[in-house]
Amino acid sequence: MTFAGSKNDLSPAASTWLSSGLPKLKLHPGIFLDGDDSGETSIPLVDAPESMSSGETISVSERGKVVTEEIGTNYFAADVEVGYKSILLLKASYHPNWRATVNGAQAEALMFMPGFVGVELQPGKYHVRMEYRSRQLRNILIVLGGLTLVLLALCEFRRERISNWLTR
Numbered sequence: 001m002t003f004a005g006s007k008n009d010l011s012p013a014a015s016t017w018l019s020s021g022l023p024k025l026k027l028h029p030g031i032f033l034d035g036d037d038s039g040e041t042s043i044p045l046v047d048a049p050e051s052m053s054s055g056e057t058i059s060v061s062e063r064g065k066v067v068t069e070e071i072g073t074n075y076f077a078a079d080v081e082v083g084y085k086s087i088l089l090l091k092a093s094y095h096p097n098w099r100a101t102v103n104g105a106q107a108e109a110l111m112f113m114p115g116f117v118g119v120e121l122q123p124g125k126y127h128v129r130m131e132y133r134s135r136q137l138r139n140i141l142i143v144l145g146g147l148t149l150v151l152l153a154l155c156e157f158r159r160e161r162i163s164n165w166l167t168r
Helices: 007-019 045-053 136-157 159-167
Strands: 002-005 030-033 064-072 075-082 086-093 098-102 105-107 110-112 116-121 124-132
Touching (some): 002 045, 007 030, 086 124, 098 116, 136 159
Antiparallel strands (some): 098 105
8 A cells, every 4th residue: 555645645644544553453555755656556645544444454474574683873684584565664764865675686765654664575585674875965064063173172272372363
């Protein structure tokens, strides 16, 4: 089940999902904002309440299991066995900088209710790795911030000399 719509329609749809029985069944619908449904057949977010009330259920044991998992700085890796078309959901906030690989091949990291990141899987055995890669701008800003702190400390330490130099 996937929904598409605008950001304004997300909050009512998420509220409906949270108050339904779907979270207990571990059913997390996909979300495509601003009409970018990547070719999926999606239901409009405004129609979410009616659609969620008719959701199909599948027992948890049929869906599959996590065989091994590894959690590191900015990544999650797992070996999974999937028995039914499923979603491997990482309970981390979705952001476009999430990258996913399935058996070493690039896969699309998708947003699922209520704003988590995940990847769709067909039946089979997989090694899945999800990694958050910050943009290069962040690293540049961290270096500039560090240099600014060093410069401020140096100016504070040499305040009297700088003051005399400026008043000449």
